[in-house]
Amino acid sequence: MSSINYTDKIPNNVNLSEDKTLQRALEHWQPNYLQWWNDMGPNGSNQMDVYLRTAVSTTPDGWAHFGHVKMPDYRWGIFLAQAENDRKINFGEEKGRAAWQDVPGEHRANLRRIIVTQGDTEPASVEQQRHLGLTAPSQYDMRNLFQINVEEGRHLWAMVYLLHKYFGRDGREEAEALLHRNSGDQDNPRILEAFNEETPDWLAFYMFTYFTDRDGKFQLNALAESGFDPLSRTCRFMLTEEAHHMFVGESGVARVIQRTVDVMRQHGVEDPAQVRALGVIDLQTIQRYLNFHFSVTVDLFGADQSSNAATFYSSGLKGRYEETKRDDDHLLKGQHYRILEVKDDKLQEREVPMLNSLNEVLRDDFIRDSIAGIGRWNRVIEKAGLPFRLSAPNKAFNRHIGGFAGHRISPDGRVLSEAEWAANERNWLPSEEDRAYVASLMGRVIEPGKMANWIAPPPVGINKQPIDFEYVRFN
Ligand SMILES: [Fe+2]
Ligand SMILES: [Fe+2]
Numbered sequence: 287m288s289s290i291n292y293t294d295k296i297p298n299n300v301n302l303s304e305d306k307t308l309q310r311a312l313e314h315w316q317p318n319y320l321q322w323w324n325d326m327g328p329n330g331s332n333q334m335d336v337y338l339r340t341a342v343s344t345t346p347d348g349w350a351h352f353g354h355v356k357m358p359d360y361r362w363g364i365f366l367a368q369a370e371n372d373r374k375i376n377f378g379e380e381k382g383r384a385a386w387q388d389v390p391g392e393h394r395a396n397l398r399r400i401i402v403t404q405g406d407t408e409p410a411s412v413e414q415q416r417h418l419g420l421t422a423p424s425q426y427d428m429r430n431l432f433q434i435n436v437e438e439g440r441h442l443w444a445m446v447y448l449l450h451k452y453f454g455r456d457g458r459e460e461a462e463a464l465l466h467r468n469s470g471d472q473d474n475p476r477i478l479e480a481f482n483e484e485t486p487d488w489l490a491f492y493m494f495t496y497f498t499d500r501d502g503k504f505q506l507n508a509l510a511e512s513g514f515d516p517l518s519r520t521c522r523f524m525l526t527e528e529a530h531h532m533f534v535g536e537s538g539v540a541r542v543i544q545r546t547v548d549v550m551r552q553h554g555v556e557d558p559a560q561v562r563a564l565g566v567i568d569l570q571t572i573q574r575y576l577n578f579h580f581s582v583t584v585d586l587f588g589a590d591q592s593s594n595a596a597t598f599y600s601s602g603l604k605g606r607y608e609e610t611k612r613d614d615d616h617l618l619k620g621q622h623y624r625i626l627e628v629k630d631d632k633l634q635e636r637e638v639p640m641l642n643s644l645n646e647v648l649r650d651d652f653i654r655d656s657i658a659g660i661g662r663w664n665r666v667i668e669k670a671g672l673p674f675r676l677s678a679p680n681k682a683f684n685r686h687i688g689g690f691a692g693h694r695i696s697p698d699g700r701v702l703s704e705a706e707w708a709a710n711e712r713n714w715l716p717s718e719e720d721r722a723y724v725a726s727l728m729g730r731v732i733e734p735g736k737m738a739n740w741i742a743p744p745p746v747g748i749n750k751q752p753i754d755f756e757y758v759r760f761n
Contacts (some may be wrong), residue, residue: 289343290365297363299344311450315461322465323358327412328419328435331357335759336432337748341365344523352749354759360436364447367522375513377609377616378602385515389452393601397514398453400603402460403477404505405445406467408438410481413469418491421728423738429748429757430534437527444520480582487724489542489567493579496535497656501586503528504607504652511605536659537744542567543663544742547670562723565739569674574716576676577697581684587649589688590625596641606644607651623647626682628693631701633682653681684715
């Protein structure tokens with residue numbers, strides 16, 4: 287079950303050929319997917335051979351094969367992690383019963399909604415990133431971008447498989463709609479707001495893959511706990527791919543910082559204008575990008591108080607991050623959680639029922655994980671002997687969803703008047719000038735091993751290849 291069948295038209299480890307109806311339905315969807323990839327996937331990449339990894343099995347050790355692949359020939363397919371024997375529902379009202387191998391009728395609408403919402407984010411990010419190949423700072427980076435893009439495409443396949451297999455006609459319609467909504471489209475946008483934002487430059491890309499792909503990690507972890515076993519197994523394999531996306535983000539930002547502090551030290555400058563004059567990105571601008579991507583991503587977890595979140599949990603559909611490692615009753619009735627709110631013009635904590643706060647619980651887990659990486663970025667600055675430190679803004683900063691929407695909060699958590707906000711916004715969020723400056727640095731570098739001036743080389747290459755390996759053949 288762990289090895290993958292590549293002789294079928296659709297690579298899979300789910301014995302697809304035994305279910306002819308499903309196979310035909312998915313083979314019918316496949317050309318529509320390829321059309322979408324052609325129209326909305328990485329700009330100008332169709333002739334390139336890219337050094338990509340492809341899944342060959344779903345066992346933890348050695349699942350990946352590396353080799354040059356013409357991008358549209360990538361073998362997208364359906365890979366589920368191995369089934370766990372006798373898996374149980376581990377939380378909620380049906381805790382202790384056998385995990386569902388099929389969709390329980392009473393949970394059908396909610397499960398479909400969960401799968402569609404997750405599925406919608408996958409092609410959205412490909413669309414958001416489609417122009418970035420034109421300005422890649424190196425072959426190494428271009429390859430990483432394309433690796434992420436093909437895997438997000440595969441994550442769409444993962445969700446479409448579930449829709450086709452378990453949701454009949456509705457599922458097939460949803461699978462079509464996933465190809466018709468487009469990021470930023472006025473009439474038919476993607477479902478979640480952060481996935482309609484542009485990813486205009488490579489600093490935004492690294493921040494996106496650090497923060498927003500990490501939202502993916504937490505959502506997938508919560509769904510990997512699901513009592514609906516096919517969803518759990520699908521998400522467990524997706525998580526192995528997601529780790530690389532966050533690595534690209536964390537190491538990308540670290541390399542931008544490394545290059546900036548190297549240039550600052552070499553020339554003995556700290557003033558942002560002088561730093562920019564040397565063609566690298568000042569640390570203040572990096573902080574503003576961080577503030578933007580952090581706050582937009584934090585919104586993705588939804589409202590702090592949510593009866594849907596309570597329902598998804600109590601009915602065993604969506605668990606908490608690391609549900610089975612937690613030492614409580616996994617029912618959460620009568621338990622409480624402290625949430626933050628604006629009261630008397632201050633941020634104050636309030637105790638509320640835990641079940642309604644599960645979005646907030648997941649958001650707080652995400653924030654803890656995010657802050658750890660910011661600490662690693664700060665070590666790069668510290669090592670250079672510079673006093674500047676990056677930090678995560680308060681979780682109430684720049685929010686558009688939940689109780690903070692409509693309030694103006696500073697990065698350090700003060701409730702502000704509209705005038706105070708307006709006077710400071712450009713110190714906290716990227717301004718037009720910031721974005722124009724970063725855009726002015728972007729330009730494609732294609733000579734193997736060479737890097738754009740504003741970014742340091744990576745410490746090592748991909749799959750033990752040298753940094754000046756030919757990761758992309760342009761043909
Ligand atoms: Fe994904
Ligand atoms: Fe991802």
